[in-house]
Amino acid sequence: MNDIQKTQITSMRAKGAGYKSIAKELGISENTIKSYCRRNNLTSTDEIKVIKDNKVFCKNCGVVVSQNDKRKMKQFCSDKCRMAWWNSHRDRVKHKKVTVKACPYCHKEFEVYGNSDKKYCSHDCYVADRFGGGRR
Template sequence: MNEQQKYEICKLRNEGLGYTKIAKEVGISVNTVKSFFHRNRNKEPMIKDKDIVGYCENCGKAVVQVKGRKKKRFCSDKCRNEWWNNHKDMVNHQAIYDFTCKYCGKKFSAYGNSNRKFCSHSCYIKDRFGGDDYE
């Protein structure tokens, strides 16, 4: 159970919903909701230092923010990955490097590694072990 689900459970319980309705709303089993409340019944409320600061940019669900942490834009890793995969034009690729292959002489670009020497694994193998014998 993640922090978002814990927050939703506490919020729905404060609104007066029962275990079954909370479980259906959050999408977890009734026994998980019951266990959560029985384990935390003598502790401070879970939502004391949290607030809804906005809504997920991908699915629109409420995003819970923990005070003192970086502002969240997404409700989960799944939503974050989905959003970035659908908005690749907004990704700022600053680490794109241009190279010339040490073996075949072909020009190529690569992201992230500034020390590349070969355009492919096959060129590396050919250079390392000698020519076209290893194809």
């Protein structure tokens, strides 16, 4: 696979083309296309980063993101952009199992993600119940 074909694959994926149609058009094996797309984070068409002239643009604000060699490809220009993007795309967050529990101190219900051993809704309730704080 040459550089021209790689550029064509990237642009076709950005336009929403599937592996089979790209393979057919370029005359390359479908598995080769899949492997290239997985290695370059082009797996799902709605998650494709805009890449032009070997530049990656921030998914949130569109600024060019500087990359470090031999490291995972950055998708965001800053932590602020990363958090803003994930907060506006909450449906894509893969939460662990959600458990609803009742706090033994204030009796308020709260959700626990993953760690089902959590007993209190907050540190304040823990301290108050365990060491006799004046709240209640």
